Amino acid sequence: MKFKLEYIWLDGYEPTPNLRSKTKIAEFASVPELEELPVWNFDGSSTRQAEGSSSDCLLQPVAVHPDPVRTNGLLVMCEVLLPDGTPHASNSRATIPDDPETWFGFEQEYFLYRGAAPLGFPAEGFPAPQGEYYTGVGFKNVGDVAREIVEQHLDLCLEAGIEVEGINAEVAKGQWEFQIFGKGSRRAADEVWIARYLLLRLCERYGVDVNFHPKPLGAEHDWNGSGMHCNFSTRHMREVGGEEYFAALMDAFDDHKDHHIAVYGPDNHLRLTGLHETAAIDEFTFGVANRGASIRVPWSFVRNGHRGYLEDRRPNSLGDPYRIAGRILQTIATVPVDELLAEETLAA
Ligand code: ADP
Ligand code: MN
Ligand code: MN
Ligand code: MN
Secondary structure (H helix, E strand, O other): OOEEEEEEEEEOOOOOOOEEEEEEEEOOOOOHHHHOOOEEEEEEEHOOOOOOOHEEEEEEEEEEOOOOOOOOEEEEEEEOOOOOOEEEOOOOHHHHOOOOOOOOEEEEEEEEEOOEOOOOOOOOOOOOOOOOOOOOOOOHHHHHHHHHHHHHHHHHHHHHHOOOOEEEEEOOOOEEEEEEEEEEEEHHHHHHHHHHHHHHHHHHHOOOEOOOOOOOOOOOOOOOOOOOEEEEOOHHHHOOOHHHHHHHHHHHHOOOOOHHHHHOOOOHHHHEOOOOOOOOOOOOOOOHHHHHHHEOOOOHHHHOOOOOOEOOOOOOOOOOOOHHHHHHHHHOOOOOOHHHHHHHHOOO
């Protein structure tokens, strides 16, 4: 049987890579497993990943999902390799730490745009101020076609086997969110990229663009920016936790705050102003149920003996989820757990 394999990868544009894809037809007796998918290649000189004189880059399949809109179609997420098989400089996935016991939940916010303005904005000027749009219903709040798009996107993600956890209308008109959960940094981030891909591809036929900029309407207006809050929990945080470990973890996040901001998405200074449910970009703060903090500590976390997950609210909508999750794991790794575990066992 012939299959349509859509090889998907990230290009070499800075500071934000674009999604690219092309189709390979290949024959298999039945639906192929990841290991059966061949390495492929593309012209890196057209994606800012190579010089024209030596333009071949390799596509190494790393995740595969059914393609819900194509007969015998598969979505094949790839890493970009150099001809010698080593990771290309643009391949952030290859270099991040991973740990399937660390769970991530990304809340991807975005605007739907038609032409130069968010969907539902009048031809000139602005619609009614923010207030009723968040989780809103009705034509005046969500317009006519946005609901159809987000519903179809949800179905596409589910049919592709993406761990989508929910969707909601956001604070600004034309702004929406979907949430992706995954065990391990690579798995969660792969699925964010595939969910972005499915949304972009779906919107083509509506003449609608997805605007992932973190502050598309500018910092001078009273319109929210877009984030990609990153919720995370290690096995230790879920099963052991404790106030002492939490304090040490927050100290580490404070120590490394600039390293985090460096990979939390471009133009974040426009969004992390201290207004619109954000923290200031140059400060690290945390607080229980505080949506104006860098890290929000859910009530459930405190109630359960400082166990569970935390929400880093600083990553933005344009951020690369590989780098974001990787940095969080790097900072967590600076906090020793064995000694704390040992102390707790002694105390018990
Ligand atoms: P809010 O909008 O209130 O910040 P959402 O419901 O949009 O929260 O998103 C919560 C996110 O937290 C989801 O992406 C979910 O997958 C994630 N999450 C829930 N439990 C855990 C956990 N134990 N570890 C990591 N992420 C988690
Ligand atoms: Mn949310
Ligand atoms: Mn949100
Ligand atoms: Mn959130």
